Amino acid sequence: MTSCEDNYLSIAIPTPLRQMFDYLPPDNQANLQPGMRVQVPFGPRKLIGIIEAIKSDSDYPREKLKKISAVPDQAPLIPEDIMQLCRWASSYYHYSLGETLLQALPKTLRQGKPATREKVAVWSTSSPLDESVTASLKRAPKQLKALQWLNDYPDGLSEPELREVGFSKTILTQLQKKERVQVREIERVDRLFTEYDNPVRQPSLTLNPEQAFALDGILESPSFHPILLDGVTGSGKTEVYLQAIEATLKAGKQALVLVPEIGLTPQTVKRFRSRFSVPVACLHSGLSDGERLQGWLAASRATAGVLIATRSGIFSPLPKLGLIIVDEEHDNSYKQQDTLRYNARDLAIYRAKIANCPIVLGSATPSLETLVNARKGRFSHLEIKRRAGHARPPTLELLDIRQQTLHEGFAQSLIKRMTSTLDKGEQVMVFLNRRGYAPSLICHDCGEVADCPHCDAHLTLHRMPPHMHCHHCDYQTAIPWSCPKCQSKRLQPVGQGTERCEQVLEQMFPKTPLIRVDRDSTRRKNALSEILETVHTGEPCILLGTQMLAKGHHFPDVTLVAIVNADSGLFSSDFRGLEKTGQLILQVAGRAGRDKKPGHVIIQTHNPQHPALQMLASQQYSRFADSLLNERKQLKLPPEGYLALFRTESPIESTGENLLKNIRNLLLNQQQDSSVRVLGPIPAPMEKRQGRYRYQLFLQSYQRTSLHRMLDSAVKHLDSLKLPKGLRWTLDVDPQEM
Numbered sequence: 001m002t003s004c005e006d007n008y009l010s011i012a013i014p015t016p017l018r019q020m021f022d023y024l025p026p027d028n029q030a031n032l033q034p035g036m037r038v039q040v041p042f043g044p045r046k047l048i049g050i051i052e053a054i055k056s057d058s059d060y061p062r063e064k065l066k067k068i069s070a071v072p073d074q075a076p077l078i079p080e081d082i083m084q085l086c087r088w089a090s091s092y093y094h095y096s097l098g099e100t101l102l103q104a105l106p107k108t109l110r111q112g113k114p115a116t117r118e119k120v121a122v123w124s125t126s127s128p129l130d131e132s133v134t135a136s137l138k139r140a141p142k143q144l145k146a147l148q149w150l151n152d153y154p155d156g157l158s159e160p161e162l163r164e165v166g167f168s169k170t171i172l173t174q175l176q177k178k179e180r181v182q183v184r185e186i187e188r189v190d191r192l193f194t195e196y197d198n199p200v201r202q203p204s205l206t207l208n209p210e211q212a213f214a215l216d217g218i219l220e221s222p223s224f225h226p227i228l229l230d231g232v233t234g235s236g237k238t239e240v241y242l243q244a245i246e247a248t249l250k251a252g253k254q255a256l257v258l259v260p261e262i263g264l265t266p267q268t269v270k271r272f273r274s275r276f277s278v279p280v281a282c283l284h285s286g287l288s289d290g291e292r293l294q295g296w297l298a299a300s301r302a303t304a305g306v307l308i309a310t311r312s313g314i315f316s317p318l319p320k321l322g323l324i325i326v327d328e329e330h331d332n333s334y335k336q337q338d339t340l341r342y343n344a345r346d347l348a349i350y351r352a353k354i355a356n357c358p359i360v361l362g363s364a365t366p367s368l369e370t371l372v373n374a375r376k377g378r379f380s381h382l383e384i385k386r387r388a389g390h391a392r393p394p395t396l397e398l399l400d401i402r403q404q405t406l407h408e409g410f411a412q413s414l415i416k417r418m419t420s421t422l423d424k425g426e427q428v429m430v431f432l433n434r435r436g437y438a439p440s441l442i443c444h445d446c447g448e449v450a451d452c453p454h455c456d457a458h459l460t461l462h463r464m465p466p467h468m469h470c471h472h473c474d475y476q477t478a479i480p481w482s483c484p485k486c487q488s489k490r491l492q493p494v495g496q497g498t499e500r501c502e503q504v505l506e507q508m509f510p511k512t513p514l515i516r517v518d519r520d521s522t523r524r525k526n527a528l529s530e531i532l533e534t535v536h537t538g539e540p541c542i543l544l545g546t547q548m549l550a551k552g553h554h555f556p557d558v559t560l561v562a563i564v565n566a567d568s569g570l571f572s573s574d575f576r577g578l579e580k581t582g583q584l585i586l587q588v589a590g591r592a593g594r595d596k597k598p599g600h601v602i603i604q605t606h607n608p609q610h611p612a613l614q615m616l617a618s619q620q621y622s623r624f625a626d627s628l629l630n631e632r633k634q635l636k637l638p639p640e641g642y643l644a645l646f647r648t649e650s651p652i653e654s655t656g657e658n659l660l661k662n663i664r665n666l667l668l669n670q671q672q673d674s675s676v677r678v679l680g681p682i683p684a685p686m687e688k689r690q691g692r693y694r695y696q697l698f699l700q701s702y703q704r705t706s707l708h709r710m711l712d713s714a715v716k717h718l719d720s721l722k723l724p725k726g727l728r729w730t731l732d733v734d735p736q737e738m
């Protein structure tokens, strides 16, 4: 498309204003196309925007319009399909199209930096790996592993690629000193993934009948068909994905694999990289901005055949997209909780429709939304009921801890079982979903609890390093010496977090290595993969951690899983609370006995009669889901109805509530449609957070279109108001958390 000098450009600009802005093309600029980046004058600033459309007229006289100041790229960065996806997301989530389009780009491109493949440091072996080399590295197993890995890549590997599979720069420099590896700065050659002779490096496993049936279901047709792959933990879903991707690559198409935030483990990346010889690009939060750009470019220029990404990867261009996989589709991290509040799983379905390709939603504990879609026949439902290979299902046991003497939270019989498991040379995993030392610090003399000054929340006591920490706003302060109210020095930690549990277990099992995995112990880059090294040696150890341990990991030697406290999630005020708890319990339980040795799971509870816990303990997820669905049906809650939530935040208590009342009255006055219920405003579950008062207003309906019509008019009204200082409102469509 060549631009005519007298055309107008409609430009998407990252502002909350729900409109496009008209500009004139610069002089002598041929070949402008929608999706291209531009730099434009906007008030006193220059901003990066995207050409949304090229038009032959404008509502403004030509002389009033400004010219584009620069066009940084030769070609569009946002292709037509991503444009369409963003338009849909912008309208469904009622969010500005300008901001939606810009957030679809990696940060450096949003900032106006060039979209170029950089020179990268590439490591490769100096000489072929033979027995003498192997023998010389006997004492340095990690270095040997790195060398073996590099040996498979004649073109070499970059530092981020090596880091993603667990090899740090230190290991590489050690090998360099021994002259085993060399490093070169090279321009990445842009070889298309389709130019590889064979996209596959490693032979695949022979599928069992259930897996084979699932694979057939996926490959049945190359056009759009959504599939729920409902396979118990350890049933070999990943192997099915790998083989479906193999077929996709062989057909000259790319695959997009979405994984939860904490599911993108070095192990996962390694598994994909070892299977395929075509480049596997990654996009996740552990990468630097520059590395993310490189991954994004590899995907969008089709030099990578596979993209593994966390939720934002749904916006990556893949010109040859032929398959989408959403692993652990029930996972909360697919929902973005700020700015554009999208659900990447839902966008993935729309994207597969645009690309006209199959999409697989995989889980051992599918979300109720997806189960309903499968039951109504919108998705095909493929099940894998048995674990793959030699693994058997774990046994689950509810351990009634009522009236029992607990030793620092552990029942006697649990400690016994842990001891005998370790004595057999096997590994134990202890699950406790609370980081820090203790969730609160209380004064023994007057009962005063240390609270966050900015939130309606207690401060968590941390010992390493010692401080008080608010997990909601990140406020940190020193541990008090005495009670601020009565000056007593008798301050006591109450409850148990992972740090305290670590201390307790170290005392109970002084000879056993203890590995703690939570957000604090894994803050450093690479930390998780280094920490998990010990587990993968197979030596007896105790693995203690939060939900970071629940997903994606495959620890063949863990045979006992202990859930210290299953009760906290049973009585949540959030209507999804029980669903999430059930999924978490089964996912954690699913870490036990994933290989030849059978697994056992002990769930400590004060509520052994709780019907939900009983269904979970007998591993009847589908019955558990049915009972939840019944409840939702009666209350017309998702997935049996649709929800949207207006939230306000303000430093002044009344302004948010007043704004929401105003919206409610507006909606009730103009409402001809009785299918939408308006509830609230009510204070948010944590009314004060980060020094701001929070309120919410619910809209509930069993008809999506009526709901969205009301949202449209509410948003239009809100946009027209001049809000009091400091007051902010947001809209969350299909909210995950209330």
Ligand code: ADP
Binding pocket: 205, 206, 207, 208, 211, 231, 232, 233, 234, 235, 236, 237, 238, 239, 240, 388, 389, 390, 554, 594
């Ligand atoms: P999931 O993704 O369902 O949790 P995985 O794909 O990680 O399960 O498989 C669990 C284990 O079973 C892995 O070690 C995998 O190599 C193995 N496995 C998967 N499929 C087969 C198969 N057909 N034959 C033998 N082992 C298999």
Ligand code: ZN
Binding pocket: 443, 444, 445, 446, 447, 448, 483, 484, 485, 486, 487, 488
């Ligand atoms: Zn006190």
Ligand code: ZN
Binding pocket: 452, 453, 454, 455, 457, 470, 471, 472, 473, 474, 475, 690
């Ligand atoms: Zn706080």
